[in-house]
Amino acid sequence: MTSLKRRDLLLATASLPLWRTGSARADLSTHYDVIVIGGGTAGIPCALFAARSGARVLLIEKSPALGGTLFWSTGQIAGSGTVFQQRLGIDDSAEAHFNDCMRINEHTADPELTRLTVDHAGETINWLAANGFEVMPGHPVTGIGHDHFTARRYQQGVNNGLSILNAFLPSLESSIARQEITLLTSTGVNGLMQDPAGKVVGVTVAGPSGIQDVRGSHIVMATGGCAANPRLFEDLHGVPLYAKTAYPTSQGDGLLLGMSVGGAIVGGEKYASLAGLVPDAYEYPCQMYAWAPLNPAIRQPWEIVVNAGGDRFVREDHPSIHHIEHSIYQQAGHRHWAIFDTEMLEKSEPIIPDWSRDRLANEHQTHPMFCSAMTLKDLAFRAGVNPAALVANVDDYNHRLRSGESDRFGRVHRPLTLSKPPFYSIAMQGWTLVSFAGLSVNRDLQVLDNERRPVPNLYAIGEVIGAGATSGAAYTNGMLVTPAITFGRLLGTRLAGLSRAT
Ligand SMILES: Cc1cc2nc3c(=O)[nH]c(=O)nc-3n(C[C@H](O)[C@H](O)[C@H](O)COP(=O)(O)OP(=O)(O)OC[C@H]3O[C@@H](n4cnc5c(N)ncnc54)[C@H](O)[C@@H]3O)c2cc1C
Structure with a gap:
């Protein structure tokens, strides 16, 4: 975030x-x-x-x-009828803002307080603008790290x-x-x-x-x-x-x-989990060592994601990050592992933004959350996930891709099979900032x-x-x-x- x-x-x-x-x-x-x-x-x-x-x-x-x-x-904020929208000729309304918010959080936010917010959010942003608040180039946008709005009303200060x-x-x-x-x-x-x-x-x-x-x-x-x-x-x-x-x-x-x-x-009870925090240590509360957004709107996935049982549990390229986050929330300890092979490492943009491929490879030699091995079974032992299930899940993923069958979770973005050693895993944790x-x-x-x-x-x-x-029980933009x-x-x-x- x-x-x-x-x-x-x-x-x-x-x-x-x-x-x-x-x-x-x-x-x-x-x-x-x-x-x-x-x-x-x-x-x-x-x-x-x-x-x-x-x-x-x-x-x-x-x-x-x-x-x-x-x-x-x-400090990402959203509102309709703002000077920033007017500059770009964007037509918007508080009603559309309300509907977008309630759609994103699946009607789990308080509708009265949401209505109160959206009815006056434009005035708030205009008041900030009158006091020198300037937004990043290209803003407002429909979204950044969470599920997007249908209109460009979301902005971040410079x-x-x-x-x-x-x-x-x-x-x-x-x-x-x-x-x-x-x-x-x-x-x-x-x-x-x-x-x-x-x-x-x-x-x-x-x-x-x-x-x-x-x-x-x-x-x-x-x-x-x-x-x-x-x-x-x-x-x-x-x-x-x-x-x-x-x-x-x-x-x-x-x-x-x-x-x-x-x-x-x-x-x-509305607790909602974010995805992809790489902890500094196994004890919690941990500090954030790195962060992989796991958000297909930011980077389409090359890896698969599994739980401690070694099972895949979500369509990794699902268009809603809220859906992916909610699926992580349903896993034991909200823990998840990204699993990939050497060809994925060499061909994809690093899963952790701002990291180079060399850095990502090197962390697998030094940091306990990053493991590598010549077989999937050894990788599973090192990472702490169920070895038999991991091997079976990867076999299923590879078999369906090679034979042109659809993915078990409906995943569409499947650029490579996961088959070239060494294999890699990154341990990740569901988390929240609020x-x-x-x-x-x-x-x-x-x-x-x-x-x-x-x-x-x-x-x-x-x-x-x-x-x-x-x-609500979600991360609703701003x-x-x-x-x-x-x-x-x-x-x-x-x-x-x-x-x-x-
Ligand atoms: C890294 C990060 C990124 C975020 N990004 C976004 C985002 O982009 N968009 C978004 O909508 N939300 C975001 N959030 C959440 C959002 O920033 C916070 O929910 C919001 O700023 C909280 O505002 P607040 O006024 O309630 O609390 P604060 O801004 O924290 O102010 C509370 C103040 O009360 C003081 N205080 C506490 N106890 C006492 C006491 N007993 N006596 C006197 N003073 C006291 C504190 O010292 C503090 O100064 C983010 C949060 C984090 C941590």
């Missing part, structure tokens, strides 16, 4: 301003109209739009720097997620300078205050000046997901966190805070309890509501960053209006 290398991210991060406000300068005895917890993708626009609509806003960020997951995110952050920052700086927003960094919220009737009336913060209570009328949780917290992730999804690829602040603080005042957690479980919310973004009653004064936006809410910013804008404006009315 990201083409940025860690070194680029560090360089990009180093050039950003780090705002620090000594708590001494922030007046925490003030009663704030809106308190936003988390200064990332969703929290910054929420604070900005609340402030520009006249609310007194406190923005609290646990890290020294604002931005959250935008430092790592590819500097990935940082392009979005850079569009936020000048307005934020001005609002802070005008004292419309009070910003606390290096300050975490570790408790919510409730009155005897159960209304959330403030937050407890822990920062450089110690522990303090701050009161506010509307409390917005924008603390991100929990995909950097292995224990909480597994508790809420019933699936281990196989790889640590989420931004490290995604510890699930907001989910625990929400639960502490009665908020319900939903969506863990958490699907989150706080239950309604279309006003109020946090709901188990009976779907709002927890008074408490709201949630961004990944703390769970990827399952807007992306359906995390787009709703995070869009809900931030809408909620900030609405809460400022509510504050004026009281």
Whole structure:
């Protein structure tokens, strides 16, 4: 999902301003109209739009720097009626966007929250564009790494997620300078205050000046997901966190805070797996050593893919990457192996983008996830898959190809038989960068309890509501960053209006 290398991210991060406000300068005895917890993708626009609509806003960020997951995110977003579409004369509608999203995630996303996103996503992108956001050449596109839309409405900033952050920052700086927003960094919220009737009336913060209570009328949780917290992730999804690829602040603080005042957690069952992560080690959560997208829209497969039982389980060139990912999710431990021979190695583009053929060959001499052998049986022993089944599956694949029979799974792209030693395998893992479980919310973004009653004064936006809410049990193009910013804008404006009315 990201083409940025860690070194680029560090360089990009180093050039950003780090705002620090000594708590001494922030007046925490003030009663704030809106308190936003988390200064990332969703929290910054929420604070900005609340402030520009006249609310007194406190923005609290646990890290020294604002931005959250935008430092790592590819930041791909989608919307209709955007200036970028207009430039290219692309005709599109929110209805078509809605239908595409629900088709891609097989109607597993919340239709109300999807509708809310797509109805306002174009305004979000136009607002970013008005603040300097520029897209990559040729964008918008129909898709990149996930199943495609039917229209060109999907774009990525020239500097990935940082392009979005850079569009936020000048307005934020001005609002802070005008004292419309009070910003606390290096300050975490570790408790919510409730009155005897159960209304959330403030937050407890822990920062450089110690522990303090701050009161506010509307409390917005924008603390991100929990995909950097292995224990909480597994508790809420019933699936281990196989790889640590989420931004490290995604510890699930907001989910625990929400639960502490009665908020319900939903969506863990929507867990969806990505394909092709090559782990650094067998223990999980592992680090990503390399990544093979296994996406026929990016590279048609030459290899076969098998599970630990040595069996093929999916049409490797299936036109839907969602279908391939879902098939991987159904395998034990979400593990899968790409199997190929020396002719495939020599003739195909390397399965791992940006790697040369020499590098791919050399890794088979050195890295435990890459095995090679002169027979398929030995390869299976080394790789840890069932030898008899692997040999039988390869025989079947080769026999059908040689005799002109159709493939057992309907695969069409079969350039070569798998028959020339040495044979190679790459061990891969299903994985995710986001958490699907989150706080239950309604279309006003109020946090709901188990009976779907709002927890008074408490709201949630961004990944703390769970990827399952807007992306469903799938990776639906841009359906995390787009709703995070869009809900931030809408909620900030609405809460400022509510504050004026009281
Ligand atoms: C590598 C990568 C690529 C991705 N690419 C895409 C993509 O292309 N398109 C897409 O739609 N989605 C993508 N995603 C997902 C998407 O980026 C995230 O879901 C989204 O950015 C999360 O926004 P957020 O505001 O909820 O959280 P964040 O942006 O992470 O912000 C949360 C903030 O809250 C702060 N915080 C946490 N706890 C506390 C506390 N107790 N007190 C105070 N502050 C706290 C954190 O420090 C953080 O700054 C990607 C994710 C990753 C990891």
